[in-house]
Amino acid sequence: MKIPVSLSNRHIHLxxxxxxxxxxxxxxxxxxxxxxxxxxxxxxxxxxxxxxxxIGKVRILGPTRPDSQVEILTGDTxxxxxxxxxxxxxxxxxxPGCKLVGPNGEVELDKGVIVASRHIxxxxxxxxxxxxxxKDVVKVKVGGDRGLTFDNxxxxxxxxxxxxxxxxxxxxxxxxxxxKGGEGEIVx
Amino acid sequence: xxxxxxxxxxxxxxxxxxxxxxxQTLDVPRRGRLGQDSYYTYEPTVDIxxxxxxxxxxxxxxPPRPTTQVELLYGDCIKLGIEPVVRHxxxxxxxxxxxxxSEWGQVRLQEGFIVAARHIxxxxxxxxxxxxxxxxxxxxxxxxxRGLVFHNxxxxxxxxxxxxxxxxxxxxxxxxxxxKELCDIIL
Numbered sequence: 001m002k003i004p005v006s007l008s009n010r011h012i013h014l015x016x017x018x019x020x021x022x023x024x025x026x027x028x029x030x031x032x033x034x035x036x037x038x039x040x041x042x043x044x045x046x047x048x049x050x051x052x053x054x055i056g057k058v059r060i061l062g063p064t065r066p067d068s069q070v071e072i073l074t075g076d077t078x079x080x081x082x083x084x085x086x087x088x089x090x091x092x093x094x095x096p097g098c099k100l101v102g103p104n105g106e107v108e109l110d111k112g113v114i115v116a117s118r119h120i121x122x123x124x125x126x127x128x129x130x131x132x133x134x135k136d137v138v139k140v141k142v143g144g145d146r147g148l149t150f151d152n153x154x155x156x157x158x159x160x161x162x163x164x165x166x167x168x169x170x171x172x173x174x175x176x177x178x179x180k181g182g183e184g185e186i187v188x
Numbered sequence: 189x190x191x192x193x194x195x196x197x198x199x200x201x202x203x204x205x206x207x208x209x210x211x212q213t214l215d216v217p218r219r220g221r222l223g224q225d226s227y228y229t230y231e232p233t234v235d236i237x238x239x240x241x242x243x244x245x246x247x248x249x250x251p252p253r254p255t256t257q258v259e260l261l262y263g264d265c266i267k268l269g270i271e272p273v274v275r276h277x278x279x280x281x282x283x284x285x286x287x288x289x290s291e292w293g294q295v296r297l298q299e300g301f302i303v304a305a306r307h308i309x310x311x312x313x314x315x316x317x318x319x320x321x322x323x324x325x326x327x328x329x330x331x332x333x334r335g336l337v338f339h340n341x342x343x344x345x346x347x348x349x350x351x352x353x354x355x356x357x358x359x360x361x362x363x364x365x366x367x368k369e370l371c372d373i374i375l
Contacts, residue, residue, distance in 0.1 A: 073361065074361035074362075074364065075357065075358075075361050086333045086334060086364065117333065117334075118334075141339075145274045145305065145340055146262075146274055146305075146306075146340070147339040147340055148336050148337060148338050148339055148362075149336060149337040149339065150336050151335035151336055151337070152333060152334070152335050167362075168362075169263060170263070170358045170361040170362050171362040173261065173262035173263050173358040173362070174262075174356075174358050174359040174361075174362035174363070175362070176262065176272075176274060179266065
């Protein structure tokens with residue numbers, strides 16, 4: 001069974017009060033749907049500022065979350081001078097922070113900057129078909145002339161999820177997966 | 189079988205003619221030696237000017253080659269608005285072209301913009317010691333949290349080569365692999 005592979009560029013999830021501080025309003029503006037039901041890209045963008053540099057026009061994803069979280073690329077960690085660890089989304093204890101600059105104001109995060117770890121979203125039914133369960137760690141092979149096999153891919157099962165593997169754009173570029181997405185296969 | 193990674197950012201090799209156009213001399217001030225002993229970087233850099241985007245301050249590697257070749261990252265091609273073609277060095281037929289610009293001049297290339305294919309450098313002694321041969325395709329495993337296996341890695345046996353796995357910066361970042369870190373060749 002083939003698994004669709006989607007690429008994420010650097011992006012930010014915000015908590016409600018940070019939306020207010022950065023944009024001076026309560027609601028984010030819907031731009032387009034993402035692969036997971038209910039998740040969407042917003043029109044809003046901010047600048048990430050670190051001790052060594054900054055990166056502008058970084059996309060906000062909605063809806064808001066309990067904690068703000070900044071997902072950057074490994075290459076960005078050098079540009080920004082922020083030594084962000086590889087983490088699963090939501091696991092931001094003991095991670096570095098950064099400054100976010102929006103059109104209405106700034107937010108100083110004391111934690112939340114991570115490089116997202118590879119994972120596959122799937123429904124219970126898809127997990128059963130693939131013979132895996134929530135929190136399994138699998139290998140996924142992507143073909144082509146830049147073919148490679150990703151180790152340490154976390155399986156995340158929820159009735160709310162749609163089958164999709166998420167890697168960041170550097171991982172996608174390393175595997176020659178184009179922007180429209182690719183496909184992979186779980187291997188042993 | 190262990191091998192150290194050599195991680196490359198985007199870079200350019202220039203022909204003599206293009207070196208003269210861009211730098212006005214063949215005796216370009218040098219900056220530092222590279223992992224492969226006979227190569228070095230130049231002090232001045234070049235901008236790659238695309239229709240949609242300009243990549244600034246791109247490193248140039250000497251000595252000059254018969255043909256100019258621009259080795260881009262996959263993501264650079266997307267920013268520049270050109271098709272990323274993964275090729276081995278010198279195999280540039282039908283690849284995209286573009287404009288290189290320096291403080292002193294500019295050249296327009298019809299082709300030569302490639303994404304470098306992964307490869308292993310070995311000299312004949314190193315290769316035979318390990319049972320590897322020129323043109324062989326192997327896989328290479330890198331460990332750690334971002335562990336992965338690179339497939340389709342070409343072995344290139346050349347007289348003066350220094351034993352190393354060459355990958356680009358995005359491949360290095362995807363694997364959480366830094367320059368000179370060790371990987372395992374899987375036959």
